[in-house]
Each structure stands twice: as structure tokens, then as C-alpha cells.
Amino acid sequence: MPELTDDARSVLRRMDPADPGQRALRDRFVAHLEAHPDGVLRTCRPDHVTASTVVLSADASRVLLTLHAKAGRWFQLGGHAEPGDGTLLAAARREAVEESGLDVDLDPVPVHLDEHAVPFCGPDGDAHHLDVRFVAVAPDGARHAVSDESLDVRWWPVDDLPNPDLAAMVALAVDRVRVTDPR
Template identity: 55%
Template structure:
């Protein structure tokens, strides 16, 4: 199976939690139907990305990264790479690389979708982000990667001010 085929499978079978998420799901599926390279960064109009909200072992704290380019607190994640066979693998790889935490346990199904404008290309582009949740092992120690200015645990009910609404919705769905 290719990453493109897995993305089609995941998005076709995923039960969206509300009508807005279902519209996004259909938009993501249309994108994949139109673009054979729709999972790769090189796809200029937009591309599928995979991210993960990391929860502590108790599920009450979230690990967020202060993104070095846009200077807001976000979940971990990013572009799919040629070795990624599934979106879940891409999400877990990104979370592990960016957190430095081995042994993360990923929930098998996405929690939500998010589309946001990015500057991956000079003319602009979209990230079509498939968002997962993972649990860190008890007493996990994190390490800041080159992609972050900072990396911290926050109580799920007290997120930092520099967090956008998409992250707040993701946290709310993850801990529900």
C-alpha cells in the first residue's frame, strides 16, 4: 500500500465528529483524487500532513512545541516523507522526532482535520493536516528538536495564550 492509498483509506473510513469536520474530510478526499502527489510537500496547491497531540500517561497534560517559524504553541507534526507508508506512521514519526520521547502510543484513528495556509512554496500552499493523539510513557522525558524554540507540558485545561483555536479544539477532542 502507498501513503496516498492509505490516506484515501483513512479519510474514507474516518467518522467525522461534526458536519464541519465531514466537509473537510470530503475536501481532503477531493484533493487526493485530483493530485497523485497530494501527500507530498512538492504538491503546490496543498498537501496532506500528519500531526500528533501528545498527552502524558494520565491524559491530563499536553506536550506542545513553540514553533520556531510562526512563534505559536502547536501540536507536533509535519510533512510526510518517502519512507512513510501510513499517515499514522508519519504522525508517530514526527511526534517522536520532535519530542525526543521513545515509546509513544498512538491512537489508531485521527481525532480531527485542519486546513491552514503555509509558505512551503513561494506562491503559498495549504497543509491538509490529519491530526492524531498519542500517549507518552509514564515519566517520559522530552528533548527540544531543531524545529522548536521550546517544548513544554501544559495542563489540558490551561493552554498558553499563544495557542490557536485549532489546537484548542484538538486538545478538547483529545481529552474528551
Template identity: 50%
Template sequence: MTLFDDATAVLSGWEPTSEAAAVARKRTVELLGAGPVAMTRAHRPGHVTASTLIVDERRRVLLCLHGRLGLWMQVGGHCEPGDATLAAAALREATEESGIDGLRLDPVPIDVDVHAVRCAPADGQPAGESWHYDVRFVAVCPAGAVERISDESADLAWFTADALPSPLASGVVQQLAPAFARVPQM
């Protein structure tokens, strides 16, 4: 099974966690009609990405201050050729951007969000307008783990749901309820 096949299967069978996620899932399934190129930055109209909301045993979330966007958000990003599944892409990105090994990722998405971005294609062309069709997962951080800021982030910090930072990327809040609902099962 390819990454494209996995994305198609996951999103076709996924039960959305909100009305907004249902609309985004429908749009993402339609995007996948373009074929495997929709998984890559080469598809300028938009491409599938994978991100992870990391939570700890104290019900805090780890957010990064995105270095280029200046917004607090979950960790994640582009799928890479070596990613076998969307969940694998999300876990790889979460590990790279948080510096935390041993994250336990739930392979069932908690959210899907579609948003405009300025994105550079992988072929070195200049950045241009595009869309991220972001499939979002939740992962539990191992007790005692220490996060490390990656080159992509200006900061990385833990927050409770009632004390989120500003400026916050749109779509972060809609992930909280489905993430916290899933965590006890992990």
C-alpha cells in the same frame, strides 16, 4: 498499499469528530483527487500532513512553540517517502519533534484541519503560499518520559486543557475533546 492509498482509505472511512472536521475531511478527500502528488510538498495548491497531540497520564498535552510561526501547537508535519501510512507519518513526526520514544499512537484520526501556510517545496524552490490538509492523531506518552526540543521548535512544554499557552495555533482546542475521549481506550 501506498501512503496515498492509506490516506484515501482512512479519510473515506473516518467518522468526523466535529462539523469543522467534517468540512476539512471533505476538502481533503477532494484534494486527494489530484493523486499521489497531493501527499507531497510538490503539490503547491496544498498537501496532506500528519500531526499528533501527545497526552500524558495527568491529562496534560505536550505542545511545541513552532520556531518559524511563533505559535504553540501539536507536533507534526510533512509526510515523507518512507512513510507507509498516515499514522506512521504522525508517529515519526511526533517522535522526532518531541524526542520521546515509545509513544502509543491511536491509528484513527481525532481531527482534520485545513489551513494556509508558507511552505517550501521539497525541490529547493522558495517558500510560497500553500495549504496543509492536516490529519491529526493522538498519542499517549509513556510514564517518566522526558521530552527534548527539536531544531524545529523554540520550546516544548506540557499544559493542562484549562491553562493553554498563548499565542495558540488555531485548531488546537478542537482536538482536546476527541483526544481525551480516545485516551482511556488506548
């Protein structure tokens, strides 16, 4: 998947990080991809790039989260790249559609980056996701579904999240949406 690795590097290089912490993560992700041609594959250890989507309601007052079956916690929609994805954006969109049933268009510029340990990812439990997060806005009245990968999928108020670790990401997504579509 050299095309996907090249695309991920290009997407990250075009990103204008929101703060020094995000800039450091972007640089780390790019360095990882330069050192590991397979850096977008789940088999790359201990780190691999993943793609996810922060889906906001049309008025940006709610965020759609999934109760992850393996982690038992609420997260944004997302996961591993697959061979047919072609681009990181395509991987994020595919995961969003698979996990929510919503057909959404994503902003092509990542909104947030995060590195986190994933003890349930792989047999040795030492994996780290280098997660590249995009944002999408669901159309008014959109109806979501629950996939086999989730225990539940639900809308949450952006100011009352079930997982406080998501607050910075959601705030950046809301800011991005309000800048591109001020209401």
C-alpha cells in the same frame, strides 16, 4: 508515493468525524487526494496533506506542544510526510518522535482535521496544510527533548493552552483517550 496517498485516503474514509465541520474537511481532504496523486507531498501546491500527533500525558491533563521555529507559535507535533513513511500514521509517529524524543504509540484513527495557510512553507508562500491529527498518550514519567525544528517543547494544561486555536483539537483528543481508557 502512491501507497502513502492510498493509505491517507483509506484512513480518512474510515474516520467518523465528530461534527459537520470535520465531515466537510474529511470530504475535502479525500477529494484532494483523489484529484492529486502527489497530494501527500510538500511539493503539491497549493495544498498538501500533513500528519501530526496530539500527545497527552498519561492522565490526559496535559498536552505536549512545540514552539514552532518558523511560525513562532505553539502547536502539536507534526509535519510533512517523507518517502520512507509508508503510511500517514507512520508519518505522524515519526514527526512526534523527531520533535519530542518520546517513543509513543498512536491511535490509528484520526482525532481531528484542520486546513490552514502556511505562508512560510515553500518559496511562493501560498501553501495550505491539510493536517490529519492523531492522538497518543505518553507513559508516566516520559522525558521529552527539544529538536532542531523547535524553539521549545513543553507540557501545557489542557484547559490553559498558549494557542486558543488548539482547544477543539485537544478537547477531542482528551475525549478519545477518556473513552478508550476511562480513569
